Each structure stands twice: as C-alpha cells, then as structure tokens.
Amino acid sequence: MIDLHLIGIGTGNPDHLTRAAIAAMNAADLILLPRKGDAKSDLIDLRRTICADVLTGGTRVAEFDLPVRDTTAPYLRGVDQWHYAIAAAWNAQITEHLPNGGRLALLVWGDPSLYDSTLRIADRLRADGMTMTVTVEPGITxxxxxxxxxxxxxxxxxxxxxxxxxxxxxxxxxxxxxxxxxxxxxxxxxxxxxxxxxxxxxxxxxxxxxxxxxxxxxxxxxxxxxxxxxxxxxxxxxxxxxxxxxxxxxxxx
CATH class of the missing domain: 3.30.950.10 (Tetrapyrrole methylase, C-terminal domain)
Structure with missing residues (x-):
C-alpha cells in the first residue's frame, strides 16, 4: 500500500507553504524530487531548500530525472505518452525506495488541482494495479x-x-x-x-x-x-x- 500525498508548495516562495503542507512533509517516509534538466535547475534547488528548511525528522528525500515530453508529436498524444513515462519513473522509484509500501510525498508546484497532471499520473498507477490512496494538500496557485x-x-x-x-x-x-x-x-x-x-x-x-x-x-x-x-x-x-x-x-x- 502506498499512501501518496500530493503537496502544493506555491509558486516559488517558501513562505507560501501551509502548516498542513509542512506536517505532511514531515509525516512522509519518502519525498521524491523531480529533476527537470539543467535549464530548470533552480526549480529543483528550491525544492531542496524547502526540504532542508522544514524537515525535522527521518523523512528520506530521493531525486529522479523527469522524462521529457516529445513536442514533435500531436499535443494530446505527446502528453499521454509523457504521463505514461512519468508514471513508470514513479513506479521505479517506489519499487527501489518503498518496496514494502509507505507514505510517499510529491511536492507540486502551485496546487495539484490546477493545470497540473500529478493526480492523473497517480490514477495511471492505480489503474495498473498499484494499491494507493491519494491525499491532496492544497497550495497557493x-x-x-x-x-x-x-x-x-x-x-x-x-x-x-x-x-x-x-x-x-x-x-x-x-x-x-x-x-x-x-x-x-x-x-x-x-x-x-x-x-x-x-x-x-x-x-x-x-x-x-x-x-x-x-x-x-x-x-x-x-x-x-x-x-x-x-x-x-x-x-x-x-x-x-x-x-x-x-x-x-x-x-x-
């Protein structure tokens, strides 16, 4: 069983974190941080800074390379293939770091419900047979x-x-x-x-x-x-x- 918490972290200001977001991060067994390439290194740096600032216990942090969307394909097909690749990357990280299940957190830019596909990618994992509960901590958009x-x-x-x-x-x-x-x-x-x-x-x-x-x-x-x-x-x-x-x-x- 994976207990997935999607945590909205706002738009770049660590002061935008809610107390609920901070509590969820500290209650997680693992936080996954996506790397989006050198051109967006400050995005991963910000997530690292947030983790360093608010984590007080034994929460582990792991980084992974986020797949790149094929922009040459028709838009909807490219997005669908991209989401499939991201779901596979999540699955690989879960298998490696939480083989017996546990509480997983992902830090989502802004809010997980507004023009973000994290919830849809989680649905893919559940559709593929992963036993997973999903909780959303809203963030400033x-x-x-x-x-x-x-x-x-x-x-x-x-x-x-x-x-x-x-x-x-x-x-x-x-x-x-x-x-x-x-x-x-x-x-x-x-x-x-x-x-x-x-x-x-x-x-x-x-x-x-x-x-x-x-x-x-x-x-x-x-x-x-x-x-x-x-x-x-x-x-x-x-x-x-x-x-x-x-x-x-x-x-x-």
Missing amino acids: SLQVLTAAHAIPLNTVGAPVLVTTGRRLRAGEWPADIDTVAVMLDGDCAFQTLDTAGVTIWWGAYLGMDHQALIAGPLDVVATQIVRTRAALRERHGWIMDIYLLRRDPQSG
Whole structure:
C-alpha cells in the first residue's frame, strides 16, 4: 500500500507553504524530487531548500530525472505518452525506495488541482494495479499570486472567469459573454492574436520567486513589451513560467 500525498508548495516562495503542507512533509517516509534538466535547475534547488528548511525528522528525500515530453508529436498524444513515462519513473522509484509500501510525498508546484497532471499520473498507477490512496494538500496557485502581485480582483462584480491555455486562446476560445480570462501554459504569447481594443492585461513571470517580473496595462500598449521581456528573461534563465489575466472593457464590445 502506498499512501501518496500530493503537496502544493506555491509558486516559488517558501513562505507560501501551509502548516498542513509542512506536517505532511514531515509525516512522509519518502519525498521524491523531480529533476527537470539543467535549464530548470533552480526549480529543483528550491525544492531542496524547502526540504532542508522544514524537515525535522527521518523523512528520506530521493531525486529522479523527469522524462521529457516529445513536442514533435500531436499535443494530446505527446502528453499521454509523457504521463505514461512519468508514471513508470514513479513506479521505479517506489519499487527501489518503498518496496514494502509507505507514505510517499510529491511536492507540486502551485496546487495539484490546477493545470497540473500529478493526480492523473497517480490514477495511471492505480489503474495498473498499484494499491494507493491519494491525499491532496492544497497550495497557493500562480493565479492567486498574479492577482495579489498586481493587487487586482480576479473577477468583475457578479461575473464569471474563464481559465484556459494559450493554445485554446489562440484557437479563439474567449466567449463574448465572459469579460475576464486567465491564461496559463502559453509559450507563444497568444494574446498577440487578439483584437486588442478595450483589453487590459496583467502579466507575471517567476511569480513568488526572487526574480519575479510584472507588466500591466492596455494590451495594445504593453503587448510588445511583454513579448520582448519574456524572451529576454527566458534567455537569461534558460526557462520561464508565466501567466496572465485579460479583461475586456464591457463598453468596448
């Protein structure tokens, strides 16, 4: 029996850890830390720092190389194959470090329930016959940190918000009756494809980290600045994680 705890650790600031997250880490027999390649070494370094800061007992920590997604394959097929490879990597680590079962913890960037596939990968292991219980300790999401950093509310009064991806925004997914859209997983700055009239953007990268970057303003004014800043930051750090909020002026449409 594997007792799997998925622990949301926020977006890069160790102060975002909840007391429940800290307790779950210390109650674990093993914490697995994924290595994502040299370009994202500060992500594994942050997880190492968190473990060093909060672990007080006998919790073991093991690192493993995270498989790389094949970006040449069709998107959904590539993601499916990638998840299968990650599940196999987890299984190998469990077999090596917890052969008789136990309490396993994974530190999930942000929150395990928002645009993260850790829960789906756990389902694969259970479908393949692993006896496993799953508990989630929620974490602060990049969307929360974005709105806090810009000191803005997520929604307008009484109105819904669409949370989507850059790929779907580029495909035209912004219904006319929704004034606010939060966009995640956008590597190509899909906001460049929009009619910018009456649209405001609040953008943030490396949210919660020391090198956090923020830009906000009318989309037609700051779009080029965001594209250039994003490219420069990616070149400097070797990777980037960003998110943005778009809002239409109801009077513009």
